[in-house]
Structures are given as structure tokens and as C-alpha cells.
Amino acid sequence: MxxxxxxxxxxxxxxxxxxxGGDGERGAQGPVGPAxxxxxxxxxxxxxxxxxxxxxxxxxxxxxxxxxxxDGTVGSGGTKGDSGDSGPIGQDGPQGPIGQDGPQGPDGxxxxxxxxxxxxxxxxxxxxxxxxxxxxxxxxxxxxxxxxxxxxxxxGDKGDDGDKGDNGDKGDNAIAPTVTVAPITGADTHPCGVVGGLKITVDAQDGSEPTTTFVCNGTNGTNGSNGLNTIAISSFGPNVHAECPAGGLQITLTDLSNVSTSHYVCHGEQGEQGETPPVSIGDATAEQCPGGGKVVTLGEQAPFTICNGEDGFSPSITVSTITPGLVCEDGGYRINFTTGLDANGTPIVEEVLLCKVTEPVAPLVIGWCNLQHPASLALVDAEQGDVYGRLFIAGVTGSQSLGRSGLLVAQLGYGPANTAPSSSWTWKAAARNLDYVDANNDEYKGVIGGLPAGSYDYAYRFSGDGGDTWKLCDTSGSDNGYSPADAGKLVVTFSPQAQTIVGWDFTGQTLVPNVGTGEITYSGIGTTSFPGSNPAWSSNNWNGTALDLATSPYFQMSFATTDFNDIALNFRHQRSSTGPTNLAVAYSIDGGSFVIVNEVTLSGTTFSTYEFSGIAALTDKSNIRVRLYAWGASATTGTWRIDDVIFSGFPIP
Known part of the structure; x- marks a missing residue:
């Protein structure tokens, strides 16, 4: 109806x-009016x-x-009654009066x-x-x-039952087919074998024989020779693998023997709005894989299992401590190796004893040390810097060394500015610089950096007794003790980071920004929608032939850049095959005229990214409007969509 x-x-x-037309004198013929x-x-x-x-x-x-x-309400069926007589056809109503003809104008x-x-x-x-x-x-x-x-x-929802209506003429009986779905039984003749499945029977209720279809369960997968070790998924472009001319995903499965097999999930031929098929990997149930494994689902294909193989024998090693005594005078370690199983299934164990031999080692006496260079450092963000220190120990350091003891420890440390080094400082090991050659001294190199913004002191320290005692070293050397005034000076600063001012990702199919404060409006466009599983914002009616800032259709974003500079715009967009072929971005400040940033040609039917930055006029403004004009569609129904619209900037110091 x-x-x-x-x-x-x-x-x-x-x-x-x-x-x-009304009665009146015939006037002169007027000019041809516009359509x-x-x-x-x-x-x-x-x-x-x-x-x-x-x-x-x-x-x-x-x-x-x-x-x-x-939508009318659906009442319950009434009781069938006798056919009633057809009612009479009503008379035509009287024709109204016809007014006098007016003057004949030109055809519009x-x-x-x-x-x-x-x-x-x-x-x-x-x-x-x-x-x-x-x-x-x-x-x-x-x-x-x-x-x-x-x-x-x-x-609509089913309405309340209506009053019983008058009996109408008997209509033809409707044919309502029935569909039954049941598990396959032993009495059925079917192609599914022992795996079984479902029997689907459709009866058209028209006197014809019912049709039967069998949906078979998949057969059990074979066990893998070895358990799954790694799964790697990577994408590739067109013509990389012969199996997938349009590109796709390569899934590489590597077992414990480092034997790899590859499966390919191919992209279909490029459609207007094609999407990469999803891939999911989950753990197999005990029923699917008794020894564990994975279930892999590739797009809409049926899932398949990759089962671990039976476990082999893994050798084991145990280490226990031997207390000082008859076995090891100064103590030691007992190491047991289980290398396999004998014919009776009993583990084969081999034992090795390692006894300590303690020899007294005299501590080293630190003669002199210093923080060599640099005396100061300025680092930005996560930068790191090398810091060098030098050490003298009579008979130990320099090219005349007779050997360096394991008790010698060198460390570079840092802490708050103008404080004395202590355990609250951060200390890291420094290594001997083998490129430095001197008759008396050794040189050490440490690395400092990756710190929060701020001011720090840094210094070296050396120990000759394994870290029980330390000698501090500043830029003036250790002979006159340590002074914070002579410590190395570090200043860490961070470069400004761009921040999102306002953004729209259209999640939830709404024009409300997901970040910041702003508003989207539009003009001249047709039907709007949020298509796709990852919604974008779409519209049609982009079929203008040229850009006109006053009349061309557009999307408009309104927001403020207060306390921000270096404003940038970034968004993704996609046109249909009959959608617009041109894009222009323009901005307006405080209600003023719109200024075009640039114009680009739109081609292809897949998502691409647009971005611009560096418009000084957009700095620190309370009322900015940015318009996205599009035109040149070959049909009014051609669409253009946008997604992930982000305006960003740097905070003004």
C-alpha cells in the first residue's frame, strides 16, 4: 500500500x-521566467x-x-465466513467550476x-x-x-489483535515450506562416513518430494611430527608469491626441529572496499589435540588444528651445594646429568664434583683517579653520552702492569645536582678503554643518558677490594678529596612533543570527537552514513564541476588552537568508483574568509592519507574552521568518506 x-x-x-486562472483583463505577455x-x-x-x-x-x-x-498492526486471523456480496461502486462527485483561462505564457x-x-x-x-x-x-x-x-x-512490533473483520473472498492457500535440521543417524544413507554430520530436509509443501542435504563433519587432523614452536604472520604485496597474485598473508609454522611450513591467505582481486581477511589463532582443546596445539582460523575458511607431537626425552641437569668437609675442604658443587633411559626405563645419571680452592688475594690500594672528560654534558630526550675516568695503581695500571686483580671495580654514577655521591646515586659499571695506552694510568669508559629532564652531577669511583671501600674521583682528581663543585655537570632537556588538539575516529557512529573539543558540520552533501566494520563517515552528492568556496559541498571541522602552534592536519579518506576526483582544504580564522591551503587529485578507490602543517596563521586561535571541499564525481550517488581526522600542535612555552 x-x-x-x-x-x-x-x-x-x-x-x-x-x-x-481567475477572471480579469488579459495582460501583456511577460518575459520567460527561469526554471x-x-x-x-x-x-x-x-x-x-x-x-x-x-x-x-x-x-x-x-x-x-x-x-x-x-506500518499497520497485524491482527490474528478471523474465522472464515461466507463470501459476501460485492458492494456498489459509488457515484462520481460533481466536477468543480472551471475558471476563465488566463493569458498564455511561454512554456516553462x-x-x-x-x-x-x-x-x-x-x-x-x-x-x-x-x-x-x-x-x-x-x-x-x-x-x-x-x-x-x-x-x-x-x-514494527506485533500489534494487539484487531476486531474481527468482515469475511472477504477466499484467497489462494499460501505455501509455507518447512525446514528440519537433525544429526545424521545410522538409518540414513549419506556420504559423511564415520565422521557424521547434519541432515537438512526442506519440504516445499507443494506436493513435490522433500529435498535432503547432508553437511558432514570434518575429519580429524593428523598429529604433527613435532610440537609447534613458533607462528609468524607477515603480509606481502602483489606478485610476491605465485600462490597469491594480489598479495596476502604468509603464516609460517616452525616446529621444535626448526622445520618450517608456510600457509598463504590470499587477497581477492582488489574490490572497491575490500578488507584483509581476519586471522585468529587460539589454543586447541584436549579433545582436538591431546598433547596440546593450536587452532588457526583463516578468514571465513573452516578452522584447522596444528597438534604437538609426542614428547621426547629431555636431558636434565641438577646442581647442589657441597658444604665444606671431607668431600670438598672449602665446599663446592655436585652436578648430576641425566642423559637418557636404560632398557628398563631407569634414568642414566652421571655425576661431576667441583670443589672450591680458596687462595688469599691482597686488596689493591688505589693511588689516584679522576673524572677525565667531559666536564659537562647537555643531552636532549633519550640521548646518551660517553664519560671517561682514569686510574693509577702502582704496578697494576698502565703499560707496565704485572696483572689486574678481579678485586678491581670501576663505576660511573650520577645523582641530584650539587650533592655528594652516596648509595642513593645511580652507579653503573665502566669498562677499561683498551684504545688508551699510557705508561702509568688506565682509562675507563661509562655511558650516561636516558634520564628525565633536569640537572645532575656525575663522577667516577674505584674499589680495590671488590666494592667494600671506594675512592671518589672528580675533575680535579682524588688527591685533594671530592668536591661537588668539581663534579661533572649534566643537563637533560626534552624537545617539545606534538599533542592531539581534537580528533574524530567515528567509533560508535557519531560526529562527537573522541579526543578534545570540536564540532563537525557540513553543507551541500547528500545522504551521510557510517559504513564498514571500522566506521568512517561517508556522503554522496560531490558532483560539482569546479571549486566554489561559497557553493561547493564540504565537510567542516570547528575547534580552537589556544596555546598551541605548528598546527597539523592528518586524516584518511576513500572515494567510490564514481566518487569525487578533486579535494581542496581551506581554513577560516575568527569568522573570516576561507583561505585555500592546497588542492589535490583523488584517484584509486582505497584508503589514502592526507596531511598538512606549518600554517603560522592557525597559531593560538580561539575560533578556527577547516573545510574539506570535494568535487568532480561522475554521479550524484558517488561517495567519499573520511576517517581518523586529527588536528595536532605543539604547546606554546
Whole structure:
């Protein structure tokens, strides 16, 4: 009934366009008037159309409304009664008076309006499987036709049973097929073998034989020769592997013997909005793999299992301490190696004893040390710097050394500025610089860096008794003791980091920013939507032929850059095959005129990234508007979508 009502209403609309002339003198013929502008747009449910519809505005005339019919309630079936007689056809009503003809004006341009169901091949709508109507208005002035879609509403809830209606003529009986799904039994003849499956029977209820389909369970996978060790997933582009001309994913499975096998998940031929098939990997159940394993699901394919092989024998090593005594005078370690199993399954164990031999070692006497260079450091962010210190021990250091004891320890440390070194400082081992050669001294090198912003002191310290006692070393050497004034001086600073001012990722299918404060508006575009599993924001009606800052359709973002400079814009975008071919970005400050940043050509039908930065005029402003203009679509139904819109900047010091 909804489509019949729409045709009748459109007829009323056309009748309304015919004026009735009144009585009066015949005036002079007027000039040819311009073709009236016709605007067709969706009408939300409200006072004009209770269930929504289409608003048609022709020139300056009052708008006309083509309203959707309300969904009727479904009552319960009444008891079949006798057929009633057909009622009489009512008489035609009297014809109203016809006014006098007015003066004949020149022929104007009459728009034509067509209403038709949405075609299955029409993919430029958001009605989904519900379908609807396609309304096309051609102004017959050489411009592109205006197309709007009226989507069927979702089925309403079942209403209360209505009053029993009058008996109507007997209609044909409807045929309602039945479908049954049951597990395969031993009585069934089927191709599934021992694995079993499901039996699906469809009875069309039209006297024909029911049809039966069997869905078989998959056979159990074979056990792997060795357990799964690693799974690596990598993507590759077109023509890299012969198996996948359009590229895809390579899944490499490596077992414990380092034997690798590869599986390929191929991309299909590039579609308008294709997506990489998902890959998921989970743990197999004990029933799937008694020894453990993985379940791999590649896109929409049936999952497959990769089971671990049976465990082999792993040699074990145990180490225990031997207390000082008869076995080892100074103590030691007992090491047991289990190398295998004998014929009876008993472990084969081999034992090794390692006894300590303690020899007294005299501590070293530190003669002199210093912090050699640099005396100061300035580091930015996570930078690191090399710091050198020198040491003298008579008979131990320098090219005349007779050997260096293991009791010698060298460390570079740092702590808060103008404080004496202590255990609260951070100390790290320093290594001897073998490139330095001197008759008396050794040189050590340590690394400092990766610290939070701030000021620090740094110094060396050396120990000749394994760290029990230490000698501190500053830039003036150790002979006159340690002074914080002579410590190394470190200043760490951090370069400014860009921060997101406002951003939209359209998660939740909303125009509210997910970061910061801002607003999105638009003008001149058609139907908007949030398509895709990872929603972007999309619209059509980008079919202008050239950029006009006053009339071209656009998306607009409004926000403030207070206390920020070096403003940058970054977003992803995608056009359909009939979508716009040109993009321009423009900005306005404090309500002023829009200034074009640049124009780019849009090509391809996959997501690409746009970014710009360095517009000094956008620094520290309380009212900024940025517009994304697009034009050049080959059809009004061609779409363009945007996603992950981010405006960023650097805080002003």
C-alpha cells in the first residue's frame, strides 16, 4: 500500500503545480521566467510526516511532502465466513467550476519526477536488504538529476489483535515450506562416513518430494611430527608469491626441529572496499589435540588444528651445594646429568664434583683517579653520552702492569645536582678503554643518558677490594678529596612533543570527537552514513564541476588552537568508483574568509592519507574552521568518506 499511496501523492503534487486562472483583463505577455529550482530531501518523522518521507520544494512554492505510510498492526486471523456480496461502486462527485483561462505564457521548464523500487544492481544507497524507493527529480535544465532514496522501515512490533473483520473472498492457500535440521543417524544413507554430520530436509509443501542435504563433519587432523614452536604472520604485496597474485598473508609454522611450513591467505582481486581477511589463532582443546596445539582460523575458511607431537626425552641437569668437609675442604658443587633411559626405563645419571680452592688475594690500594672528560654534558630526550675516568695503581695500571686483580671495580654514577655521591646515586659499571695506552694510568669508559629532564652531577669511583671501600674521583682528581663543585655537570632537556588538539575516529557512529573539543558540520552533501566494520563517515552528492568556496559541498571541522602552534592536519579518506576526483582544504580564522591551503587529485578507490602543517596563521586561535571541499564525481550517488581526522600542535612555552 505504501508505493500506491506515494504514486497518488505524487499525482497530487503535479496537480498542485497547475495554477487556476481567475477572471480579469488579459495582460501583456511577460518575459520567460527561469526554471524553478527543485530540491528533494528526506523528511524526518514529525508533524509533516508521522512516519517520515520526502520533502519536495519547487521554486518559492510551499513544500510538498511525500509521506511514508505507517506500518499497520497485524491482527490474528478471523474465522472464515461466507463470501459476501460485492458492494456498489459509488457515484462520481460533481466536477468543480472551471475558471476563465488566463493569458498564455511561454512554456516553462517542467521538472520530471520518477519513483521506482531500488534495483538490486543499484549500490549507491544505504537501505541494505530492507530495500526501498528511488526518487529521481530531473529539472530538465541540463543539470544532473537529483536522486534520493526512501528506505523501508524495519518491521514494527506485533500489534494487539484487531476486531474481527468482515469475511472477504477466499484467497489462494499460501505455501509455507518447512525446514528440519537433525544429526545424521545410522538409518540414513549419506556420504559423511564415520565422521557424521547434519541432515537438512526442506519440504516445499507443494506436493513435490522433500529435498535432503547432508553437511558432514570434518575429519580429524593428523598429529604433527613435532610440537609447534613458533607462528609468524607477515603480509606481502602483489606478485610476491605465485600462490597469491594480489598479495596476502604468509603464516609460517616452525616446529621444535626448526622445520618450517608456510600457509598463504590470499587477497581477492582488489574490490572497491575490500578488507584483509581476519586471522585468529587460539589454543586447541584436549579433545582436538591431546598433547596440546593450536587452532588457526583463516578468514571465513573452516578452522584447522596444528597438534604437538609426542614428547621426547629431555636431558636434565641438577646442581647442589657441597658444604665444606671431607668431600670438598672449602665446599663446592655436585652436578648430576641425566642423559637418557636404560632398557628398563631407569634414568642414566652421571655425576661431576667441583670443589672450591680458596687462595688469599691482597686488596689493591688505589693511588689516584679522576673524572677525565667531559666536564659537562647537555643531552636532549633519550640521548646518551660517553664519560671517561682514569686510574693509577702502582704496578697494576698502565703499560707496565704485572696483572689486574678481579678485586678491581670501576663505576660511573650520577645523582641530584650539587650533592655528594652516596648509595642513593645511580652507579653503573665502566669498562677499561683498551684504545688508551699510557705508561702509568688506565682509562675507563661509562655511558650516561636516558634520564628525565633536569640537572645532575656525575663522577667516577674505584674499589680495590671488590666494592667494600671506594675512592671518589672528580675533575680535579682524588688527591685533594671530592668536591661537588668539581663534579661533572649534566643537563637533560626534552624537545617539545606534538599533542592531539581534537580528533574524530567515528567509533560508535557519531560526529562527537573522541579526543578534545570540536564540532563537525557540513553543507551541500547528500545522504551521510557510517559504513564498514571500522566506521568512517561517508556522503554522496560531490558532483560539482569546479571549486566554489561559497557553493561547493564540504565537510567542516570547528575547534580552537589556544596555546598551541605548528598546527597539523592528518586524516584518511576513500572515494567510490564514481566518487569525487578533486579535494581542496581551506581554513577560516575568527569568522573570516576561507583561505585555500592546497588542492589535490583523488584517484584509486582505497584508503589514502592526507596531511598538512606549518600554517603560522592557525597559531593560538580561539575560533578556527577547516573545510574539506570535494568535487568532480561522475554521479550524484558517488561517495567519499573520511576517517581518523586529527588536528595536532605543539604547546606554546
Amino acid at each position: 505504501r508505493s500506491n499511496r506515494l504514486v497518488i501523492l505524487m499525482g497530487f503534487c503535479l496537480v498542485a503545480l497547475i495554477g487556476c 524553478p529550482e527543485v530540491v528533494v530531501e528526506n523528511e524526518a518523522a514529525g508533524a509533516n510526516c508521522a512516519d517520515g518521507g520526502v520533502k519536495v520544494t519547487i521554486g518559492d512554492a510551499a513544500p510538498l511532502y511525500v509521506c511514508n505510510g505507517a 521548464i517542467s521538472p520530471s519526477i520518477s519513483v521506482e523500487p531500488i534495483d538490486d544492481e543499484d549500490d549507491d544507497h544505504d537501505c541494505g536488504e530492507a530495500g526501498g524507493l528511488k526518487v529521481t527529480v530531473d529539472q530538465n535544465d541540463g543539470s544532473d538529476a537529483i536522486v534520493e532514496y526512501l528506505c523501508n522501515g524495519a518491521d
